[in-house]
Amino acid sequence: MDTQQISAPSRAPSPVRGDATPSSGVVHINSRHTSHFTVVGNHLAQHRELSLLAIGLATHIQSLPAGTKVGIKPLTERFPDSEARIAAALRELEAHGYLKRTRERLPDGRVVTRTCSYNQPGSIDARPVPAPRRRPKRSHPAPVAAPAPALAPVATPAPPTPEAPAPAPTAVTPTPAPRPTSPATPKPPPLPRPTEPLPQLLDAAIALLTDLHRRAPHITLTERDIHHLAPAVATWFERGTTPAAVRQALTSDLPQPLRFPAKFLRHRLIALLPPPTTPAHQPAPLQNCDRCDRAFRSPTPGNCHDCAADEPHLLSA
Structure with missing residues (x-):
């Protein structure tokens, strides 16, 4: 009778995490990566003060190899976001310690921007890495001449009569040679503008430029580029050119690769501008x-x- 009989467990077993499918919310289907992956901390992926664009931009920068350019221009060419949004996201990452950009002068005199990306802010000193300095070449010491043998004392002659000192030569400052003047670089011609900037022409021009990347994926324009080129396209419309003709003139025979789409379209809008239409003869009024x-x-x-x-x-x- 003194043997204790246990008929029930002391507590119910706790469920194992991950075994049951949640009734709501996200369900993770994970696969193990063995190559081409980047480790990102939850302090960045779940940051409560960074915007989604800043979090995605930080993840993209951390996945790039060392030496890749991550300025505003390269990132604008890579992503469809505007320069203003990318610049604001970079400032967010700098404010929270995920990015640091410093300007340094190299030994050859060039000024470069050094960009440091931190996968965990505060864990590593954010001071920029100093540029390597060139060591000066060591010059071999000149050989020391052996002392001359001592000579027998010679009778000292009488000192000569002192003469008047010769006048010191006047230093002549060399006149620097004039620098060759390089021919002035001609300024590019201005963009054409319509005689009467009608709102409907400008709206049609903005719609045409915005839709260009659907027909030519290599043409990626920012919002600033579209508003800059819209008056020139409106001038084409004012001179009787149809939208299909403008689109054909801007997207045909594109160079490969197309590095600067906005400059290329600016050149075509100026070089291929049609002549102004001559007004039709107005008949005399009725009397x-x-x-x-x-x-x-x-x-x-x-x-x-x-x-x-x-x-x-x-x-x-």
């Missing part, structure tokens, strides 16, 4: 004859052609 009240065209009121021809006969009668 009513003073005698027969018949309508006729004339710049001034008066009599029609028939009444004017009969007027001498009436005067003679």
Whole structure:
């Protein structure tokens, strides 16, 4: 009777995490990566103060190999976001310690921007890595001449009569040679602008430029580029060019690779600009004859052609 009989467990077993499928929310289907992956901490992926663009941009920068350019221009060419949004995201990463950009002067005099990306802010000193300095070449010491043998004392002659010191030569400052003047670089011609900037023409031009990347994926324009080129496209519309003709002129025979789409379109809008349309001949306005009240065209009121021809006969009668 003194043996204790245990008929029930002391507590129910706790469920194992990950075995049961959650009733709501996200379900993770994970596969193990063996190559081409980047480790990102939850402090970045779940940051409560960074924007989604800044979190994605930091993840992209951490996945790039060392030496890749991560300025505003390369990132704008890589992603569809505008320069203003990418610049704001880079400032967010700098403010929270995930990015640091410093300008340094190299030994050869060039000024470069050094960008440091931190996968965990505060764990490594953020001071920029100093540029390597070139060691000066060591010059071999000149050989020391052996001391001359001592000579027997010689009778000292009488000192010569002192002469007047020669005048010191006047230092002549060399005149620097004039630098060759390079020819001034000609300024590019300005973009054409419509004579009457109608709102409907500008709206149609913005819609055409925005839709160009659907027909030519190599043409990626920022919002600033579109508003800069829209008046030139409106000038084409004002001169009677159809949207299909403008689109064909801008997207045909594109160079490969197309590095600067906005500059390329600017050149074509200027070089291929059609001539202005000549206004059609305006007929003379209609006038009513003073005698027969018949309508006729004339710049001034008066009599029609028939009444004017009969007027001498009436005067003679």
